[in-house]
Amino acid sequence: MSLLGFVRALPKVELHVHLVGSASVDTVLALARRHPEAGVPTDRDELSRFYEFRDFDHFLKVYWAVQSMLRDRHDIHTLVVGLAAELARQNVRHAEVTVTPYNHLLDGMAGDELLTGLADGRAQAEAEHGVTFAWCFDIPGEKGIRAGRETLAFALTERPEDLISFGLGGPEAGIGRAQFEPFFTAAREAGLRSVPHAGETTGPATIWSAIRDLGAERVGHGTSCTEDPALLDYLAEQRIALEVCPTSNIRTRQVESIGAHPIRRMLDHGLLVTLNTDDPPMFGATLEGEYLAVADTFGLSPADIGRLAGNAVTASFLPAERKTGLLGEIDAVTAAA
Ligand code: ADE
Numbered sequence: 001m002s003l004l005g006f007v008r009a010l011p012k013v014e015l016h017v018h019l020v021g022s023a024s025v026d027t028v029l030a031l032a033r034r035h036p037e038a039g040v041p042t043d044r045d046e047l048s049r050f051y052e053f054r055d056f057d058h059f060l061k062v063y064w065a066v067q068s069m070l071r072d073r074h075d076i077h078t079l080v081v082g083l084a085a086e087l088a089r090q091n092v093r094h095a096e097v098t099v100t101p102y103n104h105l106l107d108g109m110a111g112d113e114l115l116t117g118l119a120d121g122r123a124q125a126e127a128e129h130g131v132t133f134a135w136c137f138d139i140p141g142e143k144g145i146r147a148g149r150e151t152l153a154f155a156l157t158e159r160p161e162d163l164i165s166f167g168l169g170g171p172e173a174g175i176g177r178a179q180f181e182p183f184f185t186a187a188r189e190a191g192l193r194s195v196p197h198a199g200e201t202t203g204p205a206t207i208w209s210a211i212r213d214l215g216a217e218r219v220g221h222g223t224s225c226t227e228d229p230a231l232l233d234y235l236a237e238q239r240i241a242l243e244v245c246p247t248s249n250i251r252t253r254q255v256e257s258i259g260a261h262p263i264r265r266m267l268d269h270g271l272l273v274t275l276n277t278d279d280p281p282m283f284g285a286t287l288e289g290e291y292l293a294v295a296d297t298f299g300l301s302p303a304d305i306g307r308l309a310g311n312a313v314t315a316s317f318l319p320a321e322r323k324t325g326l327l328g329e330i331d332a333v334t335a336a337a
């Protein structure tokens with residue numbers, strides 16, 4: 001079996017993908033034609049140049065321009081079903097998808113429109129593509145305490161049944177994790193799981209804060225953990241999962257290449273590493289592409305690759321019986337390879 005055949009045959013789980021960032025190129029082009037004021041190119045080649053990021057802040061500006069074109073339930077539904085179709089093509093069975101309600105509400109979308117688009121899209125995703133979704137509602141950190149308060153209120157008041165976790169995204173520099181502690185504490189008390197971004201664009205102190213102040217059960221990116229041996233030990237001992245997105249880190253210029261990516265040291269240290277795509281069409285990434293690139297670059301065996309797929313199942317918030325089923329399938333596919 002080819003490496004691609006093996007990676008595709010593995011049932012996979014995606015734990016770190018933003019709904020806005022999952023918009024396909026065709027969807028973004030169609031939205032851009034409807035909303036010329038957003039400044040997003042309507043031509044495929046121009047859009048591809050628009051997606052060349054100078055640095056992380058430039059990436060976020062582009063991301064926000066795309067986000068601003070989403071207006072109603074139909075737009076949200078299109079994104080959810082489009083993501084499901086793409087995941088099904090790659091044999092991805094389940095995804096925990098980050099949605100940022102505060103930003104959509106600021107852009108003028110009614111809360112009901114967002115929730116209806118998510119719910120209808122999720123039902124169709126499962127019925128037509130066999131892909132299940134759970135949502136992470138995240139705070140856009142750059143908008144501060146107010147965004148924290150409103151995101152929490154929206155999550156707990158509306159509480160869609162498929163909402164599983166609470167996150168924190170956006171830039172990290174100058175935006176301390178600790179200020180969001182009250183919102184994470186309340187979200188966790190209400191049963192939501194804690195999955196903040198940390199250590200993507202700043203150092204290990206941010207990851208420590210995400211763990212100690214926000215009760216992180218998984219860390220979004222967490223790549224700077226390799227700068228702190230005590231943190232590496234702690235992450236390994238506590239089995240705190242890292243949602244690693246290698247191509248994202250390269251395209252936002254945090255890392256030079258896959259070969260230079262901290263994932264090598266994270267794996268060597270026995271961390272619970274999972275592979276993810278973050279904002280796949282914006283980065284030209286696919287989940288199977290991430291598996292292939294890491295396997296190729298670091299010479300991983302089928303058992304190593306199967307372990308990565310298993311880590312994502314283990315670190316997911318799926319019910320135990322679904323995890324057992326997926327882990328059994330991964331073992332069978334790996335044994336046959
Ligand atoms: N929002 C979308 N992608 C993001 C990323 N990689 N980091 C932080 N916030 C984001």
Ligand code: ZN
Pocket residue numbers: 016018169197220278
């Ligand atoms: Zn992210």
